[in-house]
Amino acid sequence: MSSNNHNFLFASLDSKAPLTARKVHIRRLYDILQLCIQRKDPRRAKRAWAVLARCKEVRWSSMWKTGLLLLGENIDDELPSAPRKVEYLRTMMLHHTDERENILKELLFRLILLEKYREALDELELYLPSFPYQDNPVLHIYAGLISLFLSQSTAHDSISFDPIVLRDAQARFEHVKLLDDDNIVAQVFLDKVRFFYCIIPYFAYVTPS
Known part of the structure; x- marks a missing residue:
């Protein structure tokens, strides 16, 4: 089957059509990750994320928003995970100067949440x-x-x-x-x-x- 015939649920990564079986599997795994997030299933989402982060094709650090979302035990409950997310965001600001404005907004939100x-x-x-x-x-x-x-x-x-x-x-x-x-x-x-x-x-x- 041609790689062009593969259908994916979510636009991801570089959005290019995968040319190898490995890249198809990575795209499928990304779909699983996003589907678990949509279904509020952090346990499976974290497992998918852990595998993706180890793939050389995935620039996991540029997906800092996904990492931020998965830091908590409950995707919808911000307060318990806010201290960890503050430290995570401070680290991301050091590594992603081009994203600092957006990261700063997220950092401010968590600091305010923590009063x-x-x-x-x-x-x-x-x-x-x-x-x-x-x-x-x-x-x-x-x-x-x-x-x-x-x-x-x-x-x-x-x-x-x-x-x-x-x-x-x-x-x-x-x-x-x-x-x-x-x-x-x-x-x-x-x-x-x-x-x-x-x-x-x-x-x-x-x-x-």
Whole structure:
């Protein structure tokens, strides 16, 4: 049978038609991997992944999203596996400079999930001043939201705000508007920040921009 007659369930790897029996088996195994992921069967998916990762034809490190997904015991339950995934993502950032923006977003999500807000903001402040991160609205949105959260403190059933951190959040949302004037998320939270300035007497001396 010609290799061109083989049918596969998922587009994979280099998407070229396999020319040898070995490559056909690898493509079949990739189908099994993806099918197990779709069926939320991490045990079998990990077994398929373990075999694929040993194949010289497979650049497993470039498939970091699949590796990230399979780190947990339960594909849908992020929290228990979040610490391992944070370490995994930090390692991937060192090896895949061309994917750092996407990896950074995944890293931020896990740090926030672990309630490590200050650490997440530190990561952003490390990268945001440089290209191409400085032109990424999503990363600035993350920074603004985290700053807004960190500006709040609760005591005696009342909420107060740190004016310096709140102004920092405002500046980040305003920067997003410079990058993307139609960004609805930035506008919504920018309006909220300005609203805080208006209703909280503590900020009466602050003039919103």
